[in-house]
Amino acid sequence: MSNNRNIVIIIQARMSSSRLPGKVLMPLLDKSLLARMIERLQQIKYAARLVIATSVTDDDDLIEQEAKSLQIDCFRGDLNNLLDRHYQAAKLFNADVVLKIPSDCPLIDPKAVDRVLDVFFENDGRYDFVSNLHPATWPDGNDVEVMTMACLERVWLKAAKPMELEHTTPYIWENPDQFAIANVAWETGKDYSMSHRFTIDYLEDYLFISRVYQELYPVDPAFSCEDIVALLEAKPEICHINQQFTGVNWYRHHLDELKTVNANQTKQLLKQKI
Template identity: 45%
Template sequence: MKVVAIIQARMGSSRLPGKVLRLLDGITVLELIVERLSECRTLHEIVVATSVSEKDDAVAKEMERLNIAVFRGDEKDVLDRYYRAATLTKADAVLRITGDCPLIDPEVVDAVVESFVKRYPSLQYSSNIHPPTFPDGLDVEVFSYEALEQAWKEATSPFEREHVTPYIHSKPHMFAKANVGSSEDYSRLRWTLDEEEDYLFLSALIDKAREWGINPRLATLEHWIHILEQYPQLTELNSGIVRNAGSAITK
């Protein structure tokens, strides 16, 4: 089974424009995501899906520099972007990652992918967000190409087209699904990048990792948790932002 990671990313975020090309640990957010996903055992290919908008030329240029394939499509119809990228790469299963998750964890990704592969084809969708028990920013969704194609053909609402998977996970009678949970509930933690406060938090957390001799590009969930246990004040930098507050806005 060919599993393709598709990262949706664009420059036009309403809350934090250009966030995917901001620097963390001296590299862009997108490069950090790619580096961390490259550590996964279960992925066969990584693709970035961005829009045809002129402002996203910068995203395409960055991926060209990194030798990562890019698919460019409709700015609002992200579901169409995913379907066409998955079709071009001949994916059997798709890992959905958003461009605001610079600390995406390879071990978590592998756990969700493995939960899917082991039960496919009886299982069509697996995630770690229904319900969430991992920090916001470690969100993982895996689904079959067949489920993606059916959603692409049948989803009609703007919300379903913008957010790719609502059509799939809202229909358990059509698409059997599973959820991978953490041994401890960390869902209160916010490691995503949607606001300026998030950028300040992530920068400070990564700086602490470097001070401790931990490579942020390889750091695990356990590494980050250990740092935050020693420096709990870091979480105050972006506390108070509601999880998924921007869910009605395309990444």
């Protein structure tokens, strides 16, 4: 089934984050945030090629250098058209199956990736696209989207709205009549997508992630999502570090355009950082 399929995981990364510039190269213990995320993705049970997809702008030379130091393939493409960047990277590395994972998920649970891939391959040929995001139930920062190369190519040919180009996959889940789509819920039966934030956009997120790594990594470098939740239950003060940003995501800017996302799946930013 999957063993003769070329699985390519594309990690989109850039230095020019508007809210926290250079966040992907900020230190987590003795390595960069991006290196720690790669480390976690290398723990999945599937054989997959990892590709860091960055832009052609000069400041992203640093991303390419980091990729080389990590011995991870790097593709450089359009800064703002992420759909084209993903498509060209997938094409270059002859992908049959493409995973889109953003670089702001350094706490991603490898088992989350495995479970989405399990559903994709256990239903071999049935789905064009499988994710754990529509709707999301895992804590924010466990974002996994899997698609066939044919699906990605179809989107690349058809998508035209700026939002679709910037976020790569909205055209798929906004047009369920055109694609066979499946969603994987967190097996706990809980929905922590709006209450727990394991992703990074703000300084408080970085402080939260750093604390989690300091607490859990020395005990078990392969710590799980459940380990993080247990830590937060034992030490709720850690949860408070970035609590003001829980539920804040990019959907909030496009509620007037999105048909398959509602206002309950995002929050407005109440306290804007200067």
